[in-house]
Amino acid sequence: MTNKIALLIVLQCIVVKSFAQQSQEAYKKHMMDSIKAAYIDKLAFKNPEMRQFTFVTDYFGAGDINSELKDIPFFDARLKTVRYFANFKMPLLNFGRNSISSSFSANHQSISLEDVKNLQTDIEVTEMDLEKTVLSSSLQFSRIDSLFKKPIIYIANVSSIVDPETGQNQILFGGISLLTLRKTQKSSFAVGLVLTVDPTSPFPIIPFFNYDAMLNPHTELSLGITGVSLRRELSEKSVLTFSNSLGGAMSMFRIDTDLTYIPAKVIYSTLEIRSGLEFEYLFTKKMVFTVKGGTNYYASSKVTEQGKTIGAFLKNKIGLVPYAQVGISFLPFWKGLAN
Template sequence: MEIIKKTVLFIVLLFCTAKGFSQNNDTVPKIKKDSTGTPRRAVAYAADKFAIVRPLNMEYSSVSPYSFSSKTPNNSFPQGRTNSFNQFKISANYNFIKRKTWLLGATAGYRYTQADAGMTNPFSGSPAALNENFHHLFSSVNFTYFSTLFNKRAIYGSSLIVDGSDQHLERIKGLLTGVILLKANQKTKMAVGLALSIDPSSGLPIIPVFTYEHKFNNGLIADVTLPKSVYLRKYVFNTARLSLGSELDMSSMYLYNLDGTRQRYEYRQVDINSGLVYEHAIGNFVITGKTGMKFTPQGRLFKKEDSFNDPVFETKPDPAFYFNLGISFNPFTFLKNNNK
């Protein structure tokens, strides 16, 4: 999921070159700078679009009980049941070097997962009860470069990402990203890009990305960032925004001592969260509430040195109801007076 998150960061930085701009043609105006030469609208728009690039973001999520099927490459098991699945996430972001054409910053985060489930042990084939707490930590150093390509605004990015658990440092990964703004006027913005993940565990090392935003005359906004999210948004109450749509999320955790050896495993599942999102600005803080249905096409357990495409155990959870409550510090607060 890091590859999608970082790619979205670079795309929304790119989009800001056309944000708030009263032009009706498809040219891209110059980026406004602050006293240090930082592309200020870039950082502001990115902070509005993507929670992880805000200086501080915290959120709690919970999923209703659900059943799931499971199997190994050679066996299928009786249906299991997840009784509770709760997560707490916190992330921080800071750009510590700012120049006219580039930024250098860092991101750090922590995710706590509590899971209680009845299932079949994939190694012994016997019934087992899972009641565990998992800790996942990550950090990255990010370099972003603003340029032009074919007379269009472009942004190139690279990230060095480190993650692990409370027990071990697990992976060092890299990410290279390039995005270009194809269209930018007062109502419509469109960009395309590619992201290359330097990570042996990645199921998709190269991801094409397409982003489209369009403002309708009735105040609705179509906000599409593939493969991350598809939303229809509406600003309400002057300092709030209501959205309907879907977005990708991921749950990942490292597991130890599963088979009586020192082998390390990772369990990873990609979720599609569909429903409503409400955001409300209070000063420099944004309160966010999300609710709807969580769809998980597949979850996989694989050896740490292998990839997501080589699982030793697979699960297929049923759809479940979810809710998420978050708060973030956003000094830019684009939710305020957005339409003025």
């Protein structure tokens, strides 16, 4: 009996020890996951492109627009634009140094033309209010590797863009490589290439560089392909940033006309340079409130035939306008299918 009791006590001790070890391992895993999650949240608060969900509204003030059709003055007017943009990202799979993710977005534009003055007799442009929506979905593959003993990131992306009203669609293929040449505690310098496999893109390969530097513990300078920014941490939950960055939008149209020099399927696109201040506040543990304001310069505004690279048949010159943005976004909160 004594031996049975002793054996039972030993077995119980083994079980208790096993549970203790499991609990200890679970606690360690929980701690590591918590540390990793906190690090990712900090990066996502600093880099908006890492956030899982974003919804923003852009208001552009009225500006003069001078339009040319086939390089001949077409019309003059006043242009106002409001944009609504929503985007959701979802991780799908992680294996080794590789990851696969997807994203879904919707971009709606409200475009108003006022005080129209026609400059041609065969085509008349009237005052109008246009509502256009573009939906997009994408699949992205990423890999972290090394090249010449330097860290490098490869990204390949395929996107599908569709206008639910007209049924027009476009498939885009792209890729990015970013090689970090130098990294210290206070700065980093990287070079890269952007690849666009798209018949409408005049530049399939674009080289670029990224430079980040901590000017002091609370101020960071960033230079890159999307622009320049000076970011100042006001507190753990609030940030003020001055930036000069690139932006833009795209809409698809079907035109019903008997004129042979105007195509039936067209794409209206803009390339913009925005300068101003941005304030962000971490409203809750995961939700970020954003407000921006400044000026918007239209570097390019044109209408091209869908699927054509060169030869915008309609070009616009738009004056400098004020703009404001209000939005909310969420730091990564769901691991998706990669969990």
